[in-house]
Amino acid sequence: MSTAYTVKEIYIYPIKSLAGINCQQAFAEEMGFQNDRRWMLLDSDNQHITQREYPILSQFYPEIADGKIRVTFKDKKHDFFIGEHLDDQIYTKVWEDKSFVFEVNKTTSKWFSDRLGFECKLVKIINSGDRRHESSRSKEIYNVSLADAYPYLLIGTKSLDFLNEKLQEKITVKRFRPNIVISTQNPHEEDDFEQFKIGEVHFKNVKPCGRCIMVNNDPQNGVVKKELLKILSKYRNFNNSVLFGINIVGLNPGIIQVGDEVVF
Template sequence: MSTKFEVKQLFIYPIKSLAGIECKELNAQEMGFENDRRWMLIDENNEFVTQRVHPKMSQFYPKIVDDRIEIRYQNALHEFQIEEYIGEQIHSKVWDDSCQVFEVNPNTSKWFTDQLGFVCKLVKIINAGDRKHNSSKLNQNLNVSLADGYPYLLLGTKSLEFLNDKLEEKITIHRFRPNIVIETNFPHEEDDLTDFAIDQVEFKNVKPCGRCVMVNTNPINAEVKKEPLKTLSTYRKVDNSILFATNVMCLNSGKIQVGDFLIKN
């Protein structure tokens, strides 16, 4: 007998560590949803830049309009074409993974430099295989985008409800930057999924996701506190990791939408 979970929300995060976009329908691909974390900011040393050091990055809001991406930060607005990139390949890394990226264009890099107050470039990953992530759990190399580790993050509604019951200041699901949110029956039910499908797209659950201090940044105002990581550590700490949501990989391409059902066989 199969178990079904309704898909309640879908998100992409086009530029690594900037705000996300909630969507009703998305194209699932090997590297992640189409346009999900295909771009990131790098500094003068070609090292990737995130909210962990620069919480104000949470206040940059992307929007996909036709064939371009608009970025809004406070009263400033900038846009660039989804397909554009220039120059020679740049060698960078996401954690321990080498990746090959290209600068989008100098004007976009300058805009981010001006807004953030330090020299940086916006770069894009072009091809599957330009970054590979070794999964010790699966004992294989995966083609991934510029996400921290795995192509997709899956989160169940009851996990957040259970956490919020323990917090004085309630938080939204945006803290955890999921790609797929499903309606579950009990907390952390998503951890126990193995192989499953959403519509015609097949997925494999790899492992629960270890969380970092970035979840302590309030995406509404960029304020950083000790929660929710402090509370999560009291009941979700395994070895040296604090687990919340689960890392997922996609086995074939296809379209999924809010209202579809995740079916576990």
């Protein structure tokens, strides 16, 4: 297979379901990129909160600098240290996976509660193995972060181009919350990738990514429109799952950066 594939964009999403950060490079770890989806919001029943129920979460914008994460929502800002957390372990679930997390601090939890209008808390996953996910396809078990399922999501540029040809309102790849965007030659050819290397890191394709109603949420304004998933389902519905992009795992730690070739 040709090596004429290069990394165009890299994203991390420090807090699950909040906006992402466009990066020039990122350090790949077993659970995903460093600081990617290590935090999430829980409600008063310790259930995780996502854009599926609260599209407004897309309007919270994180930044990372000087060992802190700063979150901006409208004209309000709040920051906390990357390494801080309280001592008491909290049991929760991310979908069907048991997960152990720790609250960051009470002040941060109150800031999010005040912005969202209901009680919630910001929590962090600390250790590899505090959440384990079993692949429905291979039955392999992976140590993962607080992402929906797998450590990394990869999308090819031609897949987005092909979809945009069918949409009245064009979208950006941010709608699908990828970690890695690569230049491709044909729509959805990434589905057939097996193992490959980017920069210092070897990756393995676990399975195509099934999409949900969250892709209908426009990250520019938090407005939900149903056209996208409806159009996508007309040509990417396989066994009642609408597929776009691939879930991948990293086989070793290392750095990848924009401009790196994808080597097979």
